[in-house]
Amino acid sequence: xxxxxxxxxxHYARYALMTLYFFSGFVFATMFSRLPAIQQIYQFDDAHLxxxxxxxxxxxLCCMPVCANLANKYGSKRLTMMGYMVAFLFxxxxxxxxxxxxxxxxxxxxxxxxxxxxxxxxxxxxxEKAYKRSILAKFHAIYYVGTCVGALAAILFISFGASVxxxxxxxxxxxxxxxxxxxxxxxxxxPKKEVKGxxxxxxxxxxxxxxxxxxxxFSRVIEGVVSSWSSKFMNDVVELDENFAPIALAVFAAxxxxxxxxxxxxxxxxxxxxxxxxxxxxxxxxxxxxxxxxSFYLSITGFLITGIGMSCLVxxxxxxxxxQPDVSPGTxxxxxxxxxxxxxxxxxxxxxxIANSFGLRTSFVYIMGLGVGxxxxxxxxxxxxxxxxxxxx
Numbered sequence: 001x002x003x004x005x006x007x008x009x010x011h012y013a014r015y016a017l018m019t020l021y022f023f024s025g026f027v028f029a030t031m032f033s034r035l036p037a038i039q040q041i042y043q044f045d046d047a048h049l050x051x052x053x054x055x056x057x058x059x060x061l062c063c064m065p066v067c068a069n070l071a072n073k074y075g076s077k078r079l080t081m082m083g084y085m086v087a088f089l090f091x092x093x094x095x096x097x098x099x100x101x102x103x104x105x106x107x108x109x110x111x112x113x114x115x116x117x118x119x120x121x122x123x124x125x126x127x128e129k130a131y132k133r134s135i136l137a138k139f140h141a142i143y144y145v146g147t148c149v150g151a152l153a154a155i156l157f158i159s160f161g162a163s164v165x166x167x168x169x170x171x172x173x174x175x176x177x178x179x180x181x182x183x184x185x186x187x188x189x190x191p192k193k194e195v196k197g198x199x200x201x202x203x204x205x206x207x208x209x210x211x212x213x214x215x216x217x218f219s220r221v222i223e224g225v226v227s228s229w230s231s232k233f234m235n236d237v238v239e240l241d242e243n244f245a246p247i248a249l250a251v252f253a254a255x256x257x258x259x260x261x262x263x264x265x266x267x268x269x270x271x272x273x274x275x276x277x278x279x280x281x282x283x284x285x286x287x288x289x290x291x292x293x294x295s296f297y298l299s300i301t302g303f304l305i306t307g308i309g310m311s312c313l314v315x316x317x318x319x320x321x322x323x324q325p326d327v328s329p330g331t332x333x334x335x336x337x338x339x340x341x342x343x344x345x346x347x348x349x350x351x352x353x354i355a356n357s358f359g360l361r362t363s364f365v366y367i368m369g370l371g372v373g374x375x376x377x378x379x380x381x382x383x384x385x386x387x388x389x390x391x392x393x
Contacts, residue, residue, distance in 0.1 A: 009130075022149075023146055025144055025150060026146040026150035027086070027175060028146075029148070029150025029154060030150050031168075032227060033150065033151050033245075034158075035049065036235050038052070038164065039232075045356055046355040046360065047352045047353050050348050050350070053106075053347075053348035054348060055104075056106045058110065059106065059109065059111040060113065067118045076119045077186045079118060079119035080120060080123070080183055082112045086113055087179075089105060089108060089109040090172050090175075091172045092105050094165050094168055123186050126189050133264075134267050140314055144257035144260060144307075144311075145257045148250050148257060151247070151249040151250035158246075209335060209336060211381060212381075215374065216317045219313045223310050225367050234246075237294055238295075238299050248300060259311020267312070267319070272320060277375075277378045281309070282306075282309030283374070284374075286301075286302045286307070287367060287368040291364050
């Protein structure tokens with residue numbers, strides 16, 4: 001393959017991945033913008049709404065230990081086939097006859113979303129290596145551009161009275177179309193180790209990778225809860241109408257995207273442990289604003305600041321975990337996700353339980369506590385990896 005072919009291949013793969021990230025964020029926003037409507041369809045209270053997310057997390061967690069093996073055996077490009085399953089199951093979520101049939105579907109949905117997540121993140125690291133410079137944060141920025149657009153689209157769908165079934169079906173059709181067109185352009189990796197006759201085995205992080213995993217655990221819970229409960233928070237706590245409630249998710253996602261577009265510049269200029277520490281401080285300030293006020297403007301400001309604070313955490317974590325020696329990018333990410341994925345077991349579910357008893361505003365105090373924990377872990381990691389150099393000051 002000549003030089004021009006190699007350059008074209010990495011360009012095509014980059015833009016294909018950007019589109020996959022965009023629609024991943026779009027689907028996420030579509031689901032959680034309609035959380036109040038899903039609650040009405042199945043007659044859920046807040047605790048059952050937490051169960052709805054818990055079963056997705058259980059499916060993700062059950063799948064996670066074998067994700068590394070699948071990434072090694074099949075490669076990230078093949079694993080993106082899971083996107084078709086994501087689209088199919090997404091359409092089923094609002095039309096199941098009862099919650100007892102819904103929850104198993106949620107488990108399978110969580111599993112295939114995890115596989116698809118591993119696939120596109122693993123492939124994006126391959127593209128980053130092909131460019132020989134930091135571009136991973138831009139992929140994650142595009143995800144939140146998709147989330148912002150999805151939340152704004154939800155405002156239109158709700159305002160025009162579109163049913164959840166129609167809304168979800170439109171999103172699923174878009175995913176199938178873009179996946180069919182773009183998968184051929186993704187890069188195919190060369191596995192470092194062949195998997196022969198060993199079957200599947202559990203793979204857990206150790207050493208520094210384990211420490212990274214626990215920082216990821218807190219950050220993923222905070223990011224996941226703020227994203228998934230934002231519309232419900234604005235609807236219940238700020239008492240905003242349902243059709244405008246997704247505005248909080250749109251603002252949070254927009255500033256996540258802005259932060260991540262600048263993330264590669266930040267990663268090039270500052271020490272990565274220093275970035276983790278700084279982002280933790282900013283995110284904690286934003287969470288505090290959400291907890292301490294019911295004002296629309298201050299709440300929106302809290303979502304904005306939290307979005308900026310959380311924006312660079314995941315790209316830095318994925319870059320660190322995917323660049324460890326003796327493991328493939330997909331394998332490193334999968335092993336970190338084995339730990340961080342457990343956060344979703346006690347994240348959205350506990351938010352639902354607390355909200356059901358004391359109100360959703362009180363449940364966000366718990367999330368603020370996780371922010372304190374993330375700040376402590378980031379401080380320790382910063383000390384382990386060395387205090388900032390001159391370029392950090």
